[in-house]
Amino acid sequence: MVNYPNGKKASVTHNPTSFADRGMTLEKDINQTNDYYLSIDRAVIHKKPTPVQIVKVDYPMRSAAKITEAYFKLPSTTDYNGIYRGKYIDFEAKECAVNTSFPLKSIHAHQIAHLEAVCRHGAIAFLIVRFTSRNITYLADAMTAINYIRTCGRRSIPYEWFTENAYEIPYNYVRPVDYLKVVDEVYFRENA
Amino acid sequence: MVNYPNGKKASVTHNPTSFADRGMTLEKDINQTNDYYLSIDRAVIHKKPTPVQIVKVDYPMRSAAKITEAYFKLPSTTDYNGIYRGKYIDFEAKECAVNTSFPLKSIHAHQIAHLEAVCRHGAIAFLIVRFTSRNITYLADAMTAINYIRTCGRRSIPYEWFTENAYEIPYNYVRPVDYLKVVDEVYFRENA
Structure with missing residues (x-):
């Protein structure tokens, strides 16, 4: 790597996303894509609400009920599901900061x-994994990934596994995670 | 109506369910039924979490994050979805206190x-409506019900419409709302 003229090493610039937003960019991109699919009636796929255990609710006069004590619960399913071309669709999406x-x-x-x-x-099920510092997003078939996880004896899936066994999801301004293009090619055997 | 010997009118006894539990019995029954279906691997159908807009979260030391301000949001979809016999299943469930x-x-x-x-x-979609004081639960096909709603010009669906156009859902101790039995008969044309 070429250093700056002052002799300092060029540092890798990090994404300025705040801690609170970590892992949220992919979610926003998928939600925007799903909204687009819904708007052109291509598919009906939604993110499920975050599961919350509600403990206390205030009912103030003349205003909306206010939840004053609640806790996050572990989700028992994946985050996204819906219907596309008559098939039940189910997937989980994760951002990955590690290269x-x-x-x-x-x-x-x-x-x-x-x-x-x-x-x-009979579902079409998959994982969507974004390697954030590479800015690349993959779709991995659920059973292909699970078979690997069950047999690999590792605590992580190497990046190379994705390049060889998963499918890169194209980016598009109105469909930032255009995963149905990959679903068409992989599960419906077409070049969409 | 025959009065009591003391001359007082017999009053209709109301269900002693508290306000907080109103509309929850059907939900509990459906959740129990879905748990049973899942346990015997017959179907994978879940209730979606209640959508909540989270405003403030406390992160106390050494304990779980506590949500201290949140509000209920209007759901944008129905409460239940999942997969059964390769088909996407979607439904909304409502209790009805009116006879x-x-x-x-x-x-x-x-x-x-x-x-x-x-x-x-291509979904299998329906409404589950329980008339609580009659203690009877119906499955009404979504499009059949929607076509009626669009054309009837009424603010309610009369009970007789359900007896003529919907299907009574059988009760069973382990499957309190055994709606897949009706789904088999109505959407898969079988006597299950």
Whole structure:
């Protein structure tokens, strides 16, 4: 790497996204894509609400009920599901800050079990993984990924596994994560 | 109506369910049924979490993040979806305290639009309506109900419409709302 004229090393610039927004960019991009799919009636796919255990609710006069004590719950399913071309669609989406591998701790065991169950019943199910510093997003078929996870004996999936076994999802201004283009090619055997 | 010997009129006894639990019995029954279906690997159908707009979160030391301000949001879809026999399943469930008709104000316009959209894409979609004082639960096909709603010019669906156009859902101790039995008969043309 060429250094600056003052002799300092050029540092890799990091994404200025704040801590609170970490992992949210992919979610926003998928939501925007889903809104677009819905607006042109191509598919009906939604993010499920964040599961929350509500403990206390105030009912103030003349205004909306206010939740004053609640806790995040572990999701028992994946974040996204819906219908496309008559098929049930189910997927989980994760951002990955590490360049070299995707840590498996970010996917819960019951989410794996859920993906296996919907596949047994005929779903199209997959993972969407974005390597944020590479700015590349992959679609990995759920059963292909799960078979690897079950047999690899590792705590992470190496980046190379994605380049060889998953599909890059194209970016588009109105469909930032145009995953249905990949779904058409992979699950409906077409060049869409 | 025959009066009591003391001359007082017999009053209709109301269900002692508290205000907070109103409308929750059907939800509990459906959740129990879905848990059973999941346990025998018959279907994967879940209730979506209640949508909540989170405003403030406390992160106390050494304990779980606590949501201290949040508000209920209007759901943009129905409450339940999943997969059964390879088909995408989508439904909304409502309890109805009125004996004679089901008030349409309890179903939002965007839920109707959502049900129409998933039907266009090939879903099996329906309403589950329980008339609580009659203790009877019906499954009404979504498009059949929506076509009636669009043309009837009424603010409610009369009870008789359900007896003529919907299907009674059998009760079972382990499957309190055994709606897949009706789904088999209505959408898969079988006597299950």
